[in-house]
Amino acid sequence: MTSSAPAPVAWGILVFCLVAAVLRLWWLPGRARSSERLVTYGLLLGTASGLLRERAVQDGLADLGLLSVGFTRQLSTVVMVLTFAPLCLLAISWSERWSMRQGALWRPVWASAYASGLAMVAVGTHARSLGQYIDRTEGWQTPVYFAFFSVWCGATGAxxxxxxxRELRAGELRPTHRLTYLMISIVGAWALEEAVSIFVSAMCASTGTGRGFVEFRFQANENNYIYLLACGAVVAAAGVVAESARRLRIDPASRAVRRLAPMWEALVEACPEIPRPARSDTPADPRRRVHRMTVEIRDALLVLGRYAEPTPDGTAGAEAVQIVRALRRKRSGAPPGQYLRLQASAPGRDVLDETRALRRIAAHWHDAQRYPEAIPALDGDSAR
Structure with missing residues (x-):
């Protein structure tokens, strides 16, 4: 294929894809999960396919005597089929049933993709000898060529x-996760439609029928890919943005660490009975660090529940005030009393919910340090 998108738009998208791919290779390999590596492979192959579809690249390779224009056009589709291999493995990794077999499937999937590509190159020889786009060429070779594409595209989309x-029907997803799965389902449905319609177009072209549909499908193939690549690159670039934020310490986890630090330091100092790892074992990853801080704060609040007192209704930052008062009672050597569950220690659905709850309390921590000094304790003693 040859892209029909405006050259400035196409090259702007391709440069963006290349930058995103290079940054992913530079920043993510050492700490990336297998799913992140698959996204990087998919982006690299998808970008290569997009480059091979550009007329300037096709003409340039022909002028250098490296590849004919016809071969480069077909090669762009072959590379697109290779792009489906990491995407297929990525989709397999989302399934609980198949994720454990992903490692065993890795080599067969890649080997099948390369074999499909070689077969497409061989089958495309007839169209290249005629100097025609295979999309419009009559003969059995056209449906066979696009059968490989449709199988890979359809399998990945399915x-x-x-x-x-399945995940959307299961429910209990966060809004961002629901939106992500909704977008994935749309892309999957689009891939299935592409697989079916492109194969139908190939059948029509091979028999010389349905010329109108063949031309429509041909124009769509030439025009759509670069924009679909842009959508995929935006998703892949999200990992680069997240890594940039982490390095600049402006990611959500780093901000949470800074917000929780004063409260966390005061609580763990006052509750030495909480088992804690050595200071040298403090994780550098802010996500792991905020996770550990959240757990330790929750443990400390369970201890301070024996020193807690009710807080008057309507108090600004009431939960922070209640925690500070319990903290000062314990520091002063007051005897523990009946356990009063501190609201902040109530667990959320997961550690993310608990971290958000603790951040809301930590926002009032500085003011709560002064508030207890101005009110009497409810047992009649002077406030400490």
Missing amino acids: LMLFTSV
């Missing part, structure tokens, strides 16, 4: 659609 629909 896996994406099935997995996303």
Whole structure:
């Protein structure tokens, strides 16, 4: 294929894809999960396919005597089929049933993709000898060529659609996760439609029928890919943005660490009975660090529940005030009393919910340090 998108738009998208791919290779390999590596492979192959579809690249390779224009056009589709291999493995990793077999499937999937590519190059020889686009060429070679593409495109789309629909039906997802799975289901449905319609177009072209549909499908193939690549690159670039934020310490986890630090330091100092790892074992990753801080704060609040007192209604930052008062009672050597569950120690659905709850309390921590000094304790003693 040859892209029909405006050259400035196409090259702007391709440069963006290349930058995102290079940054992913530079920043993510050492600490990336296998799913992140698959996204990087998919982006690199998808970008290579997009480059091979540009007329300037096709003409340039022909002028250098490296590849003919016809071969480069077909090669762009072959590389697109290779792009489906990491995407297929990525979709498999989302399934609980198949994720444990992902390692065993890795080599067969890649080997099948390369074999499909070689077969497409061989089958495309007839169209290249005629100097025609294979999309419009009559003969049995055209449906066979596009059968490989449709199988890979359809299989990947089916896996994406099935997995996303299953998760959406299961429910109990965060809004961002629901939106992500909704987008994946749309892409999966689009891939299935592409697989079917492109194969139908190939059948029509091979028999010389349905010329109108063949031309429509041909124009869509030439025009759509670069924009779909842009959508995929935006998703892949999210990992680069997240890593940039982490390095600049402006990511959510780093901000949470800074917000929780004063409260966390005071609580763990006052509750030495909480088992804690050595200072040298403090994790550098802010996500792991905020996780550990959240758990230790919750443990400390369970201890301070024996020193807690009710807080008057309507107090600004009431939960922070209640914690500070319990903290000072314990520091002063007051005997523990009946356990009073501190609201902040009530667990959320997961550690993210608990971290958000603790951050809301930590926002009032500085003011709460002064507030207890101005009110009497409810047992009649002077406030400490």
